[in-house]
Amino acid sequence: MSAWGRSAAWSAALTAALVAVVVVSAAIGPVRIPPVEVVKAVLNALVVPSGIETTSQGTGALMLPSVTLAYQSPFAFPVDDVHQQIVVGVRLPRILMAALVGFALAAAGTVMQGFFRNPMADPSIIGVSSGAAAGAVAFIVFPVALSATLTLPVVGAVDVGLSYGAGVSLFAFVGAVIAAFGVYAIATRHGRTPVATLLLAGVAVQTFLGAVISYLQLQAGESLRRIVAWLMGHLSGAGWSDVGVTAVVVPPLFVVLLVYARDLNVLLLGEEEARGLGIAVERTKRILLGAAALITAAGVAFAGVIGFVGLIVPHMVRLVVGPDHRVLLPNAALAGGSFLVAADTVARAGSTELPVGIITAAVGAPFFVYLLVTREVHEL
């Protein structure tokens, strides 16, 4: 079977597993809801466009036709209203957020491990997580009102604003991108970015940002608790709007990474070899690095620093499906989604909710040790 065919077969299996994990997770919580009812509630919430309605209305000089899509819900299973609300309104956005973040981090981790030719690399290696943390903490300590009233020519005055949570995410995202770009710029000389230099520049920037974060924590006062929660990684409070934004950002970046999966295989032979095999090395590295940094930033911007997902999931999946990135990348991403959903379910199932970062680290560290002890670790 071709690599892509093998990849599709594995992906089908892992997608099914992800769906199952999501359903089971949605059934678990203070209120236990049978999985069948979860499925019915989700189906009830599905809407499909049924038609277009046009109404001629407008203000001012222009009469703009207003186009609205009409939706209808194809399913109407009898489900307890409270259960319907818990599943769709409370649990599902959080679970889908976990799936997206896990997907993004595992995909980025897979790419970084291939990129650095080191199975111990993880998505935060080029400073993305530190940058996100610094951005988020800076916003928490010095919140600025992110609202403005814009006067647009046709529509008139429009209020544009971001909620506090969205502000944290935005700053985290911007911080992550700036940090990654800074690391890249430091490591690039004459159009070339040696991987070793990149790694060391990442360490330097992470160390510096660590100092910045520590200083900000000292200045935090009242909001220290919030900072600690963010830094430990969390998925509580995820709403549909957060899911929507992440779901728009992550998939296109993932597609970019997938398109370069075979190039990543060849890069594993070394850059000079890759050049000899027809890969435009520096351009490919820039694209991979950029997409991996952005997808990581999208993952951590909302959820904070969640460790080990991007490290151990690619590693585990590689043990099963082998190192070919055409198979490894999509399946590591899907497994990452399942893993984080499961970890977050554990985090919220107890009497006191734990930050999910604690669960992933608690599961991940022993696994990491297991890898170190049982498997030959190449090129460390």
Place this chain on the structure above:
Amino acid sequence: MTADSPALSESASAAGDSPAPPPIEVDDLSVSFGDVPVVSGVDLGVERGSLVGLVGPNGAGKTTVLRAIKGTLSPDTGTVRLDGDPTTALSARETGRRVASVPQETTLGFDFRVRQIVEMGRTPHLGRFDGHGPDDERAVREAMADAGVARFADRSITEVSGGERQRVLLARALAQETPSLLLDEPTASLDVTHAVRTLELVRDLVDDGRAALAAIHDLDMAARYCDRIVVLANGGVHAAGPPETVLTATALRAAFDAEAFVGENPATGSPTVTAFDAAHPDAPTGPDASEGDAPRRVHVVGGGRPAARVVARLSAAGHVVSVGVVPEGDTAAGVAVDAARGAEADGGDAEASARVVTAPPFAPVPPEREAEAVALAREADVTVAAGGVGGDERDARGGSGVNAAVLAASDRVVHVGTDGDARAAVRGIEPDADGQ
């Protein structure tokens, strides 16, 4: 064959000049790392159907030249053309379709299977989402069979030996199906069987119309398989041409700073090179050293292997050696003939081959032969008595009257024991060796 593909002849006609441009053409190439020049002014070309060996001491820039050709190094000056087009104008993908390289070493951390590594050789021929077509399958299968890796195609690359790994890299390069091949020490970690098999394979590919450029340390292998040899030394091309004209004692002494005896391999007929450490590594360098390094006329008396070793060693050190009288077909005579041929190829004395005086074995030495040998000994600066010849015992028995006569005609005689300590001979002939 890829070399005859329409695309190539098209680019040839586009170039407008005579038949087809050579697959590899390097013109006035200079590369430096920072401020340190590595090579400068390198010109070389590899024709279709030709295997060119790149030899030279460590650090001479062999790998640098290969890297410049495959486009991973950008030269300071000069151009590299592949099938007529400068590498700077070619995309990585296009370069990957024209030239494949077998690296000296590679890092393969993740455990790809051997087959997957070889399949990567098809990368320059595939579109981004193309699967492997029948052509690719065939190329991979043939490459694995040719390189002898099919047997362990499903093993992990991290589990195969160093030699097997090098053959996997060769298979990958073959799967690229390029008109040109670059090989950097392709036999460095191979056992003798696989080294020969690898070069035979490259030879076959070349005979089928490909062009190959190989950096090779083993001069005997280079001489045996290459059509031409390019000697890189001191930052440039030191010599270039067919092995017989390039691999000479003089050229090797200058390029490698080593004393080398170049003979003819009786099994293959190709030149065979034996290098010696410089005889006097402690000798002062500079103007004072010139006298000691100056070539001298040396006559060697005695036959068999001890004398042969002395002749080889003295020739390698650059001395002009004559031998006699020895029986026809004697080992020492053969070595001396090889040495003389080398000297001739270096543009030396064409009469040198006459400097071996032989006589039919198991018969008295004809007087005219004895006279020839005596004359050679007389004109020599030093005479070396090898293998115990001229020792007191023999003289007392009168067993070698001819040798005694030759030695008597010499200004100065150095005795070397039956162990044929050739180093001692080289030391012994130095002007100041016995206080002269």
